[in-house]
Amino acid sequence: MKFRSKILPGKKSKWRRIAIVSIGIVTGLGFFMAKEASLVSYMSDSPQACVNCHVMTPVYNSWMHSSHREQASCNDCHVPHDNIVNTYFFKAQDGLLHASVFTARAEPEVMFMREASEEVVQNNCIRCHIQQVTQVKYNGWLQDHTENRIERKCWSCHQEVPHGTVHGISTIRSNISPIPTDNVETVIPKWLENQIEQNETSKD
Structure with a gap:
């Protein structure tokens, strides 16, 4: 039927x-x-992507004024580098979490890394600074030198690297969103550059 x-x-x-x-x-x-x-x-690997969320402006600005700016971008520290699949999976997972929290306006006043993110950052600290961690010359007079450096979090000592001491997002009111720096040859404003040239000319 x-x-x-x-x-x-x-x-x-x-x-x-x-x-x-x-x-x-x-x-x-x-x-x-x-x-x-x-x-x-x-x-991409551009740090500018992180500032799509304005709450990251203080974090970006503190990185811009750190020595790490010359050697490491956000992804160098905050994303795993063991294989490309894990890299993009972690980025997607972390990004969706961040986007959900930001969209719901549930971001805390002071942001801290999750346990999974702490492990990634710790591994990347060791990956970049492996020479300092495994220096043989220290093993003679520092007991368990390598283990002591690897088993505790790097930022338990290096607390201001690379984001300084101010972590609260309330500082955002006095932070100016960064301009792209990829194609900028100098960060000196034009008016200041003219003033410097005038001073140099007057000295001659």
């Missing part, structure tokens, strides 16, 4: 139109949100 659909042909086309319009709206909103959130930028 064959079952016939109770939906009339006219109603089928009506529901089809509603489904197509709904899918179009959801897809359009998805692309719009991806563009507004600069989603593609998170695939």
Whole structure:
């Protein structure tokens, strides 16, 4: 026995139109949100991607004024580097968590790393500073030199590296969002550069 659909042909086309319009709206909103959130930028290594969320401005600015700026970007410290799959999986997982918290306006006043992030940062500290950690010359007079340096968190001593002492997001009121520095040859403002040139000319 064959079952016939109770939906009339006219109603089928009506529901089809509603489904197509709904899918179009959801897809359009998805692309719009991806563009507004600069989603593609998170695939790069540029520190500018981190400042898409304005709560990261103080963290970015403190990194910009640290010695690490010359050698390490955000991803060098905060993303695992054992293999490319793990790198992008961790970035996606961490990014979705950050986006959810930020969207819900649930970010804490002072942000701390999760346990998984602490492990990643610790491993990256050791990866970059392996020579200091394993220096043979210290083993003669420092007992368990390598183990003592690896088993405790690096920032238990180096507390101000590289983000300084001010971590609260309330400092954001007095922080100016950074400008891209990739194509900037100097950070000296033009008016100050002119003043320096005038002073140099007057001395001659």
